[in-house]
Amino acid sequence: MGNCLVAQSGGPTAVINASLAGVIRANQLNPLYQRVLGGIHGIEGVLAGSLYDLTEVPGDELEILKQTPSSALGTCRYKLKRGQDADFTRLLEVMDEHDVDTFFYIGGNDSMDTVDALSEWAAAAGSSKRFIGIPKTVDNDLVPPDHCPGFPSAAKLANLVCHATKLDYDAYTRPEVFVLETMGRDAGWLAASCCLSGDVDLLVLPEISFQRDEFLACVQQKMDDQGSCYIVVSEGARYADGTYLSAGESANDGFAHAVLGGAALTLKQMIVDAGIAPRGVVQDLSRAARSSNFAQSKVDVTEAYELGLTAHMRSADPAFTAQVVGVKRGRTNAGAYNAEYFAGPAAEFANYVKAFPEDWIRPGYLGVTEEALDYFRPLVAGEPAIIYGSDGMPKTVKPYNLR
């Protein structure tokens, strides 16, 4: 009986640790592997042989791990690329050294591509080592699943902040606009979800080419009609030529993705410069949106945990490799939302971006359709029972990468 390895990659989420807890717990319920080893800082730490034994994490710590935001093993933005044979060889060496035959990788599009590339490489090298993906991304932009763990909690937090800041904005009489910015580089799911709150006047998504004059006319209309305008913008909003609204402030992260920020500030300034409102307030959700521990969606925690369970359980089949697990939307007998689990080829999860559907977008920046709201509603419903410390704060585990 060999060991398994589990690691986390990409941007943290509110529930990525619940998937980790699922893998650990599944192996306690059915010890398919002798040890469950955590790779510290994703593939970067694994290449360096930096592992942490998670096999016997006790049940009460697992419950707290499920409600701990961010990536408890640490994360990385290092991407294994096809052709980097030295990295591939080194990875298999580390796995051999630690008697690891199965690697669970929790991450987004890029990490699912890593799962695919590693599986291919291992097969070509005649190795029996297996690579299995567990998805996460607050961007919700993976193609096969109905939605991605991390997104529902991010949507819940975005809605909470949206409603609270709308109430704050509504308390004033002075003319000003409010602009809330959410994450969402290539897809507007998170920004669009804010419409659930019923508070969004205008919505600016990456899926629709931004047109300055049309947008400003819409803002003017709202100010004329109601004396206020609450706007939500996705960080990835862009002009027809692909230039981001936030273009002035872009930098670069390790994956050669543009690092965005400032779309809300740009819109506010545009509105003030056009003389439509003398001032505006900007709220950028930034990092707080993706890894909060005070707005977890119960559905999200449960699904993230069960995706960890199902990935481990399906790996009992020795042929289970190059696969990623995911959630489909099913129905209960009473017609309510019901999560169903499936697995599919990693290649289908990798390198595609699922845009927010154009036919769910109302014209004139007027938000989303009822169909879109029906999609979002069950994802944010319900509250997990949080375990608090005596200090009144939700308990969190000390990250394994810092132990």
Added chain:
Amino acid sequence: MGNCLVAQSGGPTAVINASLAGVIRANQLNPLYQRVLGGIHGIEGVLAGSLYDLTEVPGDELEILKQTPSSALGTCRYKLKRGQDADFTRLLEVMDEHDVDTFFYIGGNDSMDTVDALSEWAAAAGSSKRFIGIPKTVDNDLVPPDHCPGFPSAAKLANLVCHATKLDYDAYTRPEVFVLETMGRDAGWLAASCCLSGDVDLLVLPEISFQRDEFLACVQQKMDDQGSCYIVVSEGARYADGTYLSAGESANDGFAHAVLGGAALTLKQMIVDAGIAPRGVVQDLSRAARSSNFAQSKVDVTEAYELGLTAHMRSADPAFTAQVVGVKRGRTNAGAYNAEYFAGPAAEFANYVKAFPEDWIRPGYLGVTEEALDYFRPLVAGEPAIIYGSDGMPKTVKPYNLR
């Protein structure tokens, strides 16, 4: 039996509506006044005769009002100034028209000054009308009370976001700094409270003149020692000459206060420009900090509500005017925190700013002393039982200014 008037002013908080609920409930328990009339948009709406009858708001709505953030009556930034006789005369007219003999004003320093000025003016005019203040401010800078309603919840949210974003920051290996910005124009209470989380490496407060070179040396030291540096800065942080760190971006609000924002961005840029870290992440709590409904402190909600109760109850004494109610820190028999209520002259609450004590500040931007943490701890402990809707969101009342 006459009526009473209650209104809200200044920046909204997470619990200012709990004080409103307290006044309404107290009058249901002991009808000292025939009607409880809400002034819409503070003194501005009252001058316009815009009132809303709150006398019979049912108990279940009051419970939801207590957990509704922002100012349910609407707010204003209009300040009644001594010498503006037309306003004073008009206000007494409106009160006469609606048979109001007592005015409860819930607000910060400026509103408490309004209470004082109105009381003086009424006395001089031979009027028996009474003016009573109920304090609120997330800035926590009123002098007589131990702390101000609104601050503990803002501190709780700031700590939650601080800890969550610290976990997110800690998940990475790449060298960067993190800078969290909180509200706090003249006093650093809110920024200082973040030290409760145990996550703050460096703290920049308005109380200590900012010294660029010394600060950068401290950041360099942290980066050298631990490869990371988590910084919290108060929006009001300033140089010895009084220039705000955020000076480039200041505007003006209706009270001739500088509108701040951008201190965190300034610090990040300063650190990057100095070559200490190649990049940094900025999180500005902005409006989300002050009127959230997902991080109320139980102590805060209870005290805000009871301040509403005590203000109403004390007003049974016809001589009770020009007074503001407040919270003192007492001890239970077991030595635990215990809120005690008092009332004092409005003049003592108005126009003074209680700075964060310098002897609670550790040198070298190293946060606060244990004594400071002991002050903060009981304020954020405990969680109120939130009433959720079927959509999974905390229920809120529809603002009275929008009905």
